[in-house]
Amino acid sequence: MAIKRTHTKTGSQNIKHLFLRWALRIVGGFFAVTICWVLLLKIINPPVTWLMLQRAYERKAEGKEWKIEKDWLAYDAISTNLKKAAIAGEDAHFLTHWGFDTEAIQIALEKNEAGKNLRGGSTISQQVAKNVFLWPGRSWIRKGFETYFTVLIELCWSKKRILEVYLNVIEMGLGVYGAEAASQYYFYKSGSSLSKKQAALIISILPNPRKWDARNPSAYVNRRANNIVRYLDHYKVPE
Known part of the structure; x- marks a missing residue:
């Protein structure tokens, strides 16, 4: 035994x-x-993202045309106005934080109490992590992966590369992704020659780019854009 x-x-x-x-x-x-x-992806531009494909399939399911408009614009070719507007409107501490803005997260938590007035505390780095490497949606699992990839890109990429990727993959309209496609779609010009107000209008619609229009801004979007323009020159961009 x-x-x-x-x-x-x-x-x-x-x-x-x-x-x-x-x-x-x-x-x-x-x-x-x-x-x-x-x-x-530090040296190769991501050709497509999960969000782009999902949005395109959703359009097809609704009987609409397949649409993914994007055209990569190198960092040095992107309008400085748009770079500054992105930082001013989306991530004021982009150049100094390590991927997470603790002050913005605290404010977001306070705003989100009681389940109303929902606000996000995502930095540009976090948005790149979830747009480039992950699937759309909200869950603790996806948030955990987002945190992991945010740390990785902050360690492996420069701030310049993070901002370049952000301004080329972010959803900026119905089937429209990135600075160049958005500039052509809204203002019929290249993303390299945006005025301060045009750049601010594009950034101002990012919380809801499928509902808001930079050409026909609501009173809220216009106020937000004017506020970005007011402080635009207070911000520096990665060199």
Whole structure:
């Protein structure tokens, strides 16, 4: 009987060791793949995002045409007005934080109490993480991955690269993504030659780009754009 108990104990230990070995392989593989992915997109422009595809399929399901309008614009070609407007309107501490704006998060938590007046505290880095590497939606799992990828891109990319990717992949209208496509769509000009007000209007619609229109701004959007223009020159951009 003692021999049988020894065999049983040994078999159980083998299963645990096998499970642990595979768990370590899976975790190690995850880190290896995601780090390589982030490093790759440091030099290669992401061709498409999950959100772009989802929005396009949603349009098809509604009987509308497939639409993904985007045209990559290199960082140095993007209007400085738009870069400043993005920082002024979306992430005032972009140049100094490490991916997370604790002050904005605290304000968002206070605003979100009681389930009303919902506001987000996402930085530009967090928005790049969720737009480029993740799927749309809200869940604690996705938020955890968003945090992980935010840390990775802050460690591996420059602020210049983060802002460049942000201004080229963010949803800026119905089937419209990025600075160049949005500039052509709203103002019939290149994203390299936007005026301060035009840049501010584009950034002002980002909380709801499928509802708001930079050409026909609501009173709220126009006030927000004017406020961005007022403080635009107080901000610097990554060099």
